[in-house]
Amino acid sequence: MTTVFFAAKVLKGSHWRIGNGSMGSIYKDRWLPCPSTFKPCSLPNIGDCASVNQLKSPSGGWDVDLIKSVFFQVDVDSILSIPPCSTLTNDVLVWHFDLYGRYTVKSGYWVGRSLLNGPSSSGLSNVESW
Structure with missing residues (x-):
């Protein structure tokens, strides 16, 4: 699952x-x-x-x-x-979410965290503010 x-x-x-x-x-x-x-x-x-x-x-x-x-x-x-x-x-x-188009565990982690947490108080997602 x-x-x-x-x-x-x-x-x-x-x-x-x-x-x-x-x-x-x-x-x-x-x-x-x-x-x-x-x-x-x-x-x-x-x-x-x-x-x-x-x-x-x-x-x-x-x-x-x-x-x-x-x-x-x-x-x-x-x-x-x-x-x-x-x-x-x-x-x-x-x-x-990578300049060269490659998936990395680090970038996947941050995107996953932003999907779980939703937008931040600044109105930007955690990925954008990172």
Whole structure:
């Protein structure tokens, strides 16, 4: 039971770092750099199973016009903050709370503590204030 709980908490802090964008669904997978959900808040306008690579132009950059026409502004800003990457680079699952995307016991501990304790009196989570 503890292992399942721990694995679920680790997944809450992980998301896909986009390379070629083939990792899966725009709306179902965790890929945006926003720790609340790592998912778009916009309604599915492209299709539930559309993949991130469908948001890219043939040159490998983001299709800005398509993104602006389909997503809420908060999602547009989040998507466009992701640097475009080579079509040869695979998507990689990363830990959000480490500069290099690596999970460590220390960072997992602090995120776990913040999830248990909730927001601090400053309004910031323990992770943010740490």
